[in-house]
Amino acid sequence: MNMRDYEPYYTEDGSIGLYSYADKDVYHSKFGALTEAWEKFVIPSGISSLIDNKQNIKVLDVCYGIGYNTKALMSFIINKNLKQIKNKNLIEKIRYFVSIHTNNFFKKKESELLVYNESIDTNNSLFENLKIDCLDINKELMKLSPFFKTIKTPGEVYDSFVPQIFTCFDSYYKLRKIYENIASIFYPRNKKTIKEKLDIKFKNMHIDKEYKVNGLVNYILINSLSKNFKKNYIDNELKKILKERQISNFLDKSTIRYARFNQFWEYNLSSGNILSTFLHNIYYRYLSSRYKNINFKKAEHLFDVNFYPNDARKTIKKLKETYDCIFLDAFTYTLAPQLWSVEFVNELYEHLNDNGVILTYSNSAQIRNTFLENNLFVGKIYNKKLGKFVGTIASKNKSKIKYPLTNYELGLCNTTAGIPYHDPNLSFSKKEILEFREYEFRHSNLMSSSKYIKIRSMRESNDEI
Numbered sequence: 001m002n003m004r005d006y007e008p009y010y011t012e013d014g015s016i017g018l019y020s021y022a023d024k025d026v027y028h029s030k031f032g033a034l035t036e037a038w039e040k041f042v043i044p045s046g047i048s049s050l051i052d053n054k055q056n057i058k059v060l061d062v063c064y065g066i067g068y069n070t071k072a073l074m075s076f077i078i079n080k081n082l083k084q085i086k087n088k089n090l091i092e093k094i095r096y097f098v099s100i101h102t103n104n105f106f107k108k109k110e111s112e113l114l115v116y117n118e119s120i121d122t123n124n125s126l127f128e129n130l131k132i133d134c135l136d137i138n139k140e141l142m143k144l145s146p147f148f149k150t151i152k153t154p155g156e157v158y159d160s161f162v163p164q165i166f167t168c169f170d171s172y173y174k175l176r177k178i179y180e181n182i183a184s185i186f187y188p189r190n191k192k193t194i195k196e197k198l199d200i201k202f203k204n205m206h207i208d209k210e211y212k213v214n215g216l217v218n219y220i221l222i223n224s225l226s227k228n229f230k231k232n233y234i235d236n237e238l239k240k241i242l243k244e245r246q247i248s249n250f251l252d253k254s255t256i257r258y259a260r261f262n263q264f265w266e267y268n269l270s271s272g273n274i275l276s277t278f279l280h281n282i283y284y285r286y287l288s289s290r291y292k293n294i295n296f297k298k299a300e301h302l303f304d305v306n307f308y309p310n311d312a313r314k315t316i317k318k319l320k321e322t323y324d325c326i327f328l329d330a331f332t333y334t335l336a337p338q339l340w341s342v343e344f345v346n347e348l349y350e351h352l353n354d355n356g357v358i359l360t361y362s363n364s365a366q367i368r369n370t371f372l373e374n375n376l377f378v379g380k381i382y383n384k385k386l387g388k389f390v391g392t393i394a395s396k397n398k399s400k401i402k403y404p405l406t407n408y409e410l411g412l413c414n415t416t417a418g419i420p421y422h423d424p425n426l427s428f429s430k431k432e433i434l435e436f437r438e439y440e441f442r443h444s445n446l447m448s449s450s451k452y453i454k455i456r457s458m459r460e461s462n463d464e465i
C-alpha cells in the first residue's frame with residue numbers, strides 16, 4: 001500500500017513528475033514535466049508580448065498541482081526583467097550591503113528592509129506585476145510544491161563534473177559500466193534493480209537552458225504560501241509528509257529549512273524584545289547569502305501569487321477577476337471529466353479578458369468542441385521543435401489564434417466524438433457526468449467519428465485520383 005495517493009518519479013527532462021493512484025493518471029507528461037509547462041502553456045500564452053504591452057498581467061492556473069506552469073511563468077518573468085547584479089555593478093552592491101547592515105540595527109520586518117525602491121530593469125517593457133491565482137483541490141500538493149527539487153539532471157551533472165574528474169575514462173558508458181560492476185559485487189542479487197536504477201540515473205536527461213526554473217521562484221512561492229496559509233502552512237501533517245522517504249528524496253532540503261524558519265520567525269516569535277531582535281539578525285544572516293539579496297527582493301515584488309485549495313468548480317464562482325491567460329491542466333478528460341464540461345468552460349469564458357487566451361494540452365475533438373460551444377475561437381498549439389501540434393488554444397479574439405482548426409478538424413468536432421460533457425450546476429459527480437454524456441451519445445443523430453474519418457479519407461483518395 002502506498003502512503004500517499006501520488007508517487008514522484010523523474011520524467012525524461014530530469015524534472016519530477018507525479019503519478020496519481022486515485023485518478024490512475026500521470027500529473028505530467030513522462031517526456032518532461034517542466035518542458036511540457038513551457039511548451040504547452042507558457043510559450044504559447046504569448047506572455048512575451050504581453051509584458052511589453054501591459055502593466056499588470058493576470059493569470060489563472062487551473063490545476064496548479066505542484067506548480068510547474070506557474071513556476072515556468074514566474075521564471076520567464078524573472079529572467080526577462082531582472083538583470084543579475086554581478087561584479088560589474090560594484091556601486092550598487094556596496095549601497096545594498098550598507099543598507100542591509102544599517103537597517104538590521106533599526107528595522108525588524110523584512111518589508112521594511114527595502115531601503116531603496118529601485119525600479120527593476122524592464123527592457124522597455126511596461127510590465128510591473130503578475131498576479132497568478134492558483135486553483136487545485138489538493139492542498140497538500142500546493143503546500144509541497146516549492147520543495148520539489150528544481151532540476152539538476154543527471155546529464156548536466158555528468159557534463160559539468162565527470163569529464164573533468166574522470167578524463168581517463170573516455171566515455172560515459174565506461175563509467176557507468178564500472179558503477180554497475182562494483183554495485184553488483186556488493187549486491188549480486190539486486191543486479192537487475194541496480195541496472196534499472198542506473199539506467200534512470202545515467203540517462204542523458206537534457207532540458208533547454210532557458211526552461212530551467214530560476215532559483216528564486218521556489219523561495220518566492222514559499223513566501224506566498226506562508227502569506228496564504230499563515231501559521232498553518234507547515235502544520236503537523238505537512239511535517240509528516242516532508243519526512244516520508246517516498247517523497248523526501250525528491251525534495252530540496254534547503255527550501256524546507258527556509259520555510260520552517262520563515263514560519264517560526266513570522267508566527268512563533270513576537271517582536272519587540274532583545275531576543276527577537278537577536279534572532280531577527282540571525283534570520284537575515286541565515287538567508288542573506290543567496291535569497292535575501294537585492295535580486296530576491298526585486299523579483300518578489302513582481303508577483304502576487306494566491307492559492308485556492310478547493311474544487312475549482314466552487315472557487316471559480318467566487319473569483320472576481322478576469323484574466324489575460326488561463327491554464328487548464330486538468331487530468332485527462334475521460335478519467336476526470338469535472339473540469340472539462342461546457343458549464344465549467346463557460347465559467348472560464350466569463351473570467352477571460354477580451355484578448356485573453358485559454359490553453360490546454362488536450363487535442364481532442366470533444367474538448368475543442370466544448371470551447372466552440374462556448375463561442376470561443378479555437379486553434380492549435382504548434383511546437384516548432386517537435387514539428388507537431390501539442391495542445392489547444394481558445395480566445396474571444398480571433399486574432400489570437402495563429403493555427404485555427406482546419407475544416408476537417410471542425411467536421412470532427414461535429415461528430416459523436418465531439419459530444420461534450422455537461423455539469424449543469426457544476427456539482428455532478430464524475431459518474432454522473434460520464435453517464436449524462438453516454439446517454440446523449442446513445443441518442444445522438446450525429447455521424448460517428450469513425451464513419452466521418454472513413455468518408456473523408458475516401459474523398460481525399462478520390463481527389464488524388
Ligand SMILES: C[S@@+](CC[C@H](N)C(=O)[O-])C[C@H]1O[C@@H](n2cnc3c(N)ncnc32)[C@H](O)[C@@H]1O
Nearest residue numbers: 027063064065066067068136137138311312329
Ligand atoms: C494534471 S495535474 C496538474 C499538474 C500541474 N499543472 C503541475 O504543474 O503539477 C491535475 C491536477 O488537477 C487537480 N484536480 C483534480 N480535480 C480537481 C478539481 N475538481 N478542482 C481543482 N483541482 C482538481 C489535481 O489535484 C491535480 O493536481
